[in-house]
Amino acid sequence: MRTPCAAPPLDPERFRPDFPILGRMVHEGVPLVYLDNAATSQRPRQVIEAMTDAYERHYANVHRGIHTLSAEIDELYEGAREKVRAFINAPRDASNDDNPATTQEVIFTSGATHSINLVARSWGDANVRPGDEILVTEMEHHSNLVPWYQLAQRTGAVVRHIPLTDDGLLQLDSLDRLLTKRTRLVAVSAVSNVLGTINPVREIIRRAHDAGAVVLVDAAQSAPHQPTDVQAMDCDFLAFSGHKMLGPSGVGVLYGKRDLLEAMPPFMGGGGMISEVTLEGFRPLYLPGKFEAGTPPIVPAVALSAAIDYLGAVGLEAIAAHERLLTQRTHEVLESVGGLRIIGPAPEHKAGIVSFVFASGRPSGHDVAQFLDRYGIAVRTGHHCTMPLHKRFGVSATVRASFYLYNTLAEVDKLGEALAAAKRAPFSAFLSAARSE
Amino acid sequence: MAIDEFEAQERIQEYYEEPYHRGRCPHCTHTHEDNNPLCGDVIRLELQIDERGTLKEVYFNGDGCCISQAAASMLVEKFDGALVEDVKRFTAQDMLELFGLRLTPNRQKCCLLSWRVLQTAIYSPVQSNGSLPILPATKEAAR
Numbered sequence: 001m002r003t004p005c006a007a008p009p010l011d012p013e014r015f016r017p018d019f020p021i022l023g024r025m026v027h028e029g030v031p032l033v034y035l036d037n038a039a040t041s042q043r044p045r046q047v048i049e050a051m052t053d054a055y056e057r058h059y060a061n062v063h064r065g066i067h068t069l070s071a072e073i074d075e076l077y078e079g080a081r082e083k084v085r086a087f088i089n090a091p092r093d094a095s096n097d098d099n100p101a102t103t104q105e106v107i108f109t110s111g112a113t114h115s116i117n118l119v120a121r122s123w124g125d126a127n128v129r130p131g132d133e134i135l136v137t138e139m140e141h142h143s144n145l146v147p148w149y150q151l152a153q154r155t156g157a158v159v160r161h162i163p164l165t166d167d168g169l170l171q172l173d174s175l176d177r178l179l180t181k182r183t184r185l186v187a188v189s190a191v192s193n194v195l196g197t198i199n200p201v202r203e204i205i206r207r208a209h210d211a212g213a214v215v216l217v218d219a220a221q222s223a224p225h226q227p228t229d230v231q232a233m234d235c236d237f238l239a240f241s242g243h244k245m246l247g248p249s250g251v252g253v254l255y256g257k258r259d260l261l262e263a264m265p266p267f268m269g270g271g272g273m274i275s276e277v278t279l280e281g282f283r284p285l286y287l288p289g290k291f292e293a294g295t296p297p298i299v300p301a302v303a304l305s306a307a308i309d310y311l312g313a314v315g316l317e318a319i320a321a322h323e324r325l326l327t328q329r330t331h332e333v334l335e336s337v338g339g340l341r342i343i344g345p346a347p348e349h350k351a352g353i354v355s356f357v358f359a360s361g362r363p364s365g366h367d368v369a370q371f372l373d374r375y376g377i378a379v380r381t382g383h384h385c386t387m388p389l390h391k392r393f394g395v396s397a398t399v400r401a402s403f404y405l406y407n408t409l410a411e412v413d414k415l416g417e418a419l420a421a422a423k424r425a426p427f428s429a430f431l432s433a434a435r436s437e
Numbered sequence: 438m439a440i441d442e443f444e445a446q447e448r449i450q451e452y453y454e455e456p457y458h459r460g461r462c463p464h465c466t467h468t469h470e471d472n473n474p475l476c477g478d479v480i481r482l483e484l485q486i487d488e489r490g491t492l493k494e495v496y497f498n499g500d501g502c503c504i505s506q507a508a509a510s511m512l513v514e515k516f517d518g519a520l521v522e523d524v525k526r527f528t529a530q531d532m533l534e535l536f537g538l539r540l541t542p543n544r545q546k547c548c549l550l551s552w553r554v555l556q557t558a559i560y561s562p563v564q565s566n567g568s569l570p571i572l573p574a575t576k577e578a579a580r
Contacts (some may be wrong), residue, residue, distance in 0.1 A: 364500070366501060397476060397500070431449060431538065435539060
């Protein structure tokens, strides 16, 4: 019998040549160290070429015409939908001449934010009543908080938050208290964009379903870095963005269970989502077109398909394992620098995201990030669109290093060296980093 | 580095390390707080404005980079005892000149954060509960 074994280690050097931008210098001869992948990833040549090829050879509008280009772009666009379907293991339907989509459950949006707003507006307005409860967590990105606050404002519902432990894990025992018969929806991220925490979404989904609630998973930080299986997870909705997973900006995905999507009214009205319009009213199109009003992000979707091919060839298990290594090393390196406080749990609970501050408050996150830039190191500083989370941990800003398949252990070591230099640096070093020549 | 630049740096460091009026204003009548969404720098200003439009006392508090905090400290010192009319006449360019060091465009935002907060604070009398206006998350909270 074969024993299960870890995925073979991934060698990032094999992939780096595919990413033209990783070869560039910043500040006269300083190589770029790109550690801002949770904000947006870089793209390999294969994805850039897929965009160029679509524009140079196949571009037309989708689902609109009968000419050759129109047929070709339809095939590419629906091919991308099929690629996404397989990527998240959504059920496959038979396509037909009338509806070329191989799944009714994958909707192209402009990004995860659009996807979540679609659910909040369409499902939310139709299903949430005064006094109903929407359960989120204290670690959510603003894009998975504000749409629910807005829904609560419109409907008179109440938003509740699953609290966090001091380590940055969800306090799951609070679910007994927080999941009530008034809970209509639970919205939770699979991976925190600041803490890096990998949340036990399957358990949350099971318990939410037991309480009769619908669950939306914000997969913006998980889909690019680990395998996603919506059927095994049993989530009702899942949202993610193309630009964090080697794809272009401007395209995202909403997965929804068919029975829910069928019952939901259209979100935006316009061309493309219509079966019939009369002077009296309109009849919306079937899924997934019902939720794709206007000209969709055609070429970004086609390029996302190429990104999924690339991720598939590397292997998501291998990517996850590689990022665990990088996270582990980052924790070690930050510890050896000393004086740093990591906001978030131990590496075994984390994806490839490490946020930290100097425990004394000085230098501040902004000063650190500007200082690191002099070393070519790109990190994010600020609240990363999670102000409630930062308040919870008593900091106004953190520095965040976030990884992807092309990052190396040597880059993590460089981060450590630069942070050690920042720790020793005189005040003037931080000012001169901000000076304009 | 030119002598005057060196002096400007020393001066900024002094304001950063030994800030003028960092804390709470004991008889605060006007307040505002804002942050720089780019980096999370936060500045809160608390003013006591009398009936003649004099800023009798000005205090700041905040968190963030050396530029945002030092600039706030300089601004507070400059306008302690000044008139509201002086504040209104004080432009963003004046603020950058007060700081004294040429900054990259991104870091000019840090320098201008306290200036922006002051320009709003003079129009922002404290609420009865002392909190800042915020769009409520629920209808209940709005009442």
